[in-house]
Amino acid sequence: MVVDDVQFLNILKGKRIKLTLKTSSYLGVVQRINPNKTLILADVVSGSNGCKFPGSKMFFGHEILNVEFTNEANCDSGNVNDHKLEDQLNVEKFQPYRKTITMDEDEDEEEYIDFVVIDEFHEKFGPAVMHIKKQPVIGVGADGVEVFKHGRLCWLQIATKNKVYLFDILLLGSRAFKNGLSMILENKHILKVIHDCRAIAGCLIAQFGVKLTNVFDTQVADVMCFYSETGGFLPNRVSTLQEVVSLHLKVPSSQLLSLQMKSQLTKEEEEVWYKRPCPVTLLKVMALSVIHLQPLRLVLLDTLLTDYMALVDSYLNSSHYQPDELEHVSMESVLELPRELRQLPEMHQERQEWATNHYPVTEQGLLARFNPKTKSPSQTSPAGEEDSQTQTDSFGPATVKSPSSAQQDTPFYQLPTSPPKVAGVSPVDVHASPDPAISGSSHSHQCQTLGNQCLLLAPFLQV
Known part of the structure; x- marks a missing residue:
């Protein structure tokens, strides 16, 4: 007919x-x-x-x-079972740091992370929403055309520990939020981990009237870590998702090129998000953009608490609590500000001196975090050489390091390479991320290929 x-x-x-x-x-x-x-x-x-x-x-x-x-x-003929293998990401390959991080959930460790496309309400949508509502922490991402300018939201990604749900907002429409997504995103008891929540929050409120709440922003946390590590300096710009993941989770840059190219798509190239069915390659890119968020939150929290834990350790080692000294302890002496805490201003000053020697200072008084100063051979100490090599390895394709690789013999809050130490406090090492502008000459061709064929990223996403 x-x-x-x-x-x-x-x-x-x-x-x-x-x-x-x-x-x-x-x-x-x-x-x-x-x-x-x-x-x-x-x-x-x-x-x-x-x-x-x-x-x-x-x-x-x-x-x-x-x-x-x-x-x-x-109707069920075809390589359905083979296709299922394409709906997974290998944990050992894409999350090597998971072996050293204790996640918040009680689920059993699994070998794969499944990603599921939710583009209809009948079978998939309800179970997905019910599963997400039970999670205390989720990762959230979004993709679309000019999302930062309140353009068209095409995809919403939500990641739990071992599953990523890719909601096709282009097909589901506003009903997706009325039928459960709004309840999740506005729930004050579900922590949403997002890298730079400004675009997503603005897009959700403008297009669907959804007010995002209870957010842990990994971009803000990264700036706070840098602020502490440099004694009060701010960086001249914020970090991209791939820079933060590479720095704090030690994921090789070869596994993050797809995220960099996705974030640099032009307006015309962004129209690839309108394509239906969405190529499996892009589905994997969307899954990769949110699977690192929950582990990243845990590592950033540890880094933010570095000074606090070191000072608590100094309390534990205080001579006031030695058995032969207890008789001299009085209420007045207990309430006095300990010498370890009095040395915090001195510690910050030494960190500032280290930071100004390590990074150029802009006219606005900010540190050029991603353009560190180069040292002559006479100025470079063995420790400095080791630090330089660590920075190179952390972005090299051949080395994979876990966040705790240098902490097996020391407390988690005491890292081996750092700015000057004061009162037993060991500030966290500040690595410099590569400048995305370095690859600018080839970016235009790469993104055009992504937009037209969605095949350029395949070598980086093969499971």
């Missing part, structure tokens, strides 16, 4: 059908029929080779030559 009437197609909603086009045929479940005579199918399988398509696929009415009901048994 020839299809030329949208009202007739409405009869097919929820039915498994076979579409015949001019050049090919497809099998799938009718998900939506739009007024502009476009048809959206879920669980789409190619009629020629049995290949299954991820997510939903859109068809234009003028391209459809014939529609027919199909035998349910014949």
Whole structure:
């Protein structure tokens, strides 16, 4: 039968059908029929080779030559089991630091992180929302066209410990928020870990009236860590997600190139987020953009508490609490400010001196964090050489280091390489991230390839 009437197609909603086009045929479940005579199918399988398509696929009415009901048994043909392997990220490869970090949840450790495309309400949406609502902490990300300028939100990513849900907002529309996402994002008891929440928060409130609450922003936490490590200096700019992940989680830069290219897409290239079905390569990029957020939060919290834990340790080692000294302890002496705490201003001053020697200072009094000063051979100590090598390795493709690799023989708050030490306090080492502008010459071609084919990132995302 020839299809030329949208009202007739409405009869097919929820039915498994076979579409015949001019050049090919497809099998799938009718998900939506739009007024502009476009048809959206879920669980789409190619009629020629049995290949299954991820997510939903859109068809234009003028391209459809014939529609027919199909035998349910014949619709599940194809490499469905093989496709399932593409819906996972290998924990050992993409989260090597998980072996040294104790996550907040009680779930058993698993080998893979599943990512699931949520583009319909019937089967997937409800269970996904119910699972997310039970989590105390989630990672959140978003992608779309000009999201920072309150443009069009196309995807919302939510990550739990071993699963990533990719909500197709372009297909689900505002109903996705009315049916559960708003409840999650506005819930004060669910902590949302986000890198730079400004764009997501602005987009959600402008487009859907959703007010984001209870957020741990990893970009803000990274600035606070730098502020403490340098004795009160602020960096001249904030860090990108790939820079923060590489610095604090020691993930090789070779695994983060896809995130860098995604963040640098031009307006025209961003239209790749409109493509349906979304290529598996981009689905993996979206999953990668949120799987690091929960572990990153834990490491940043430890770094922010470094000075505090060191000072508590000095309390534990105080001579006031030696057995032979207890008789001299009085209420007045206990309430006196200990000498370790009195030395905090001196510690900050020494950190400032170290920071000004390590980084250029801008006219605004900020530190050029991503352009550290180079030292001559005579000025470089063995420790400095080791620190320089550590910085190189942390961004090199051949080395993978866990956050606690240097802490096995020392307390977690005492790192081996640091600015000057005072009163037993060991400030955290400040590494410099590579400047994204270095690769600017090749960026335009790379992003164009991503936008047109979505294949350039495949070498970095193979599981």
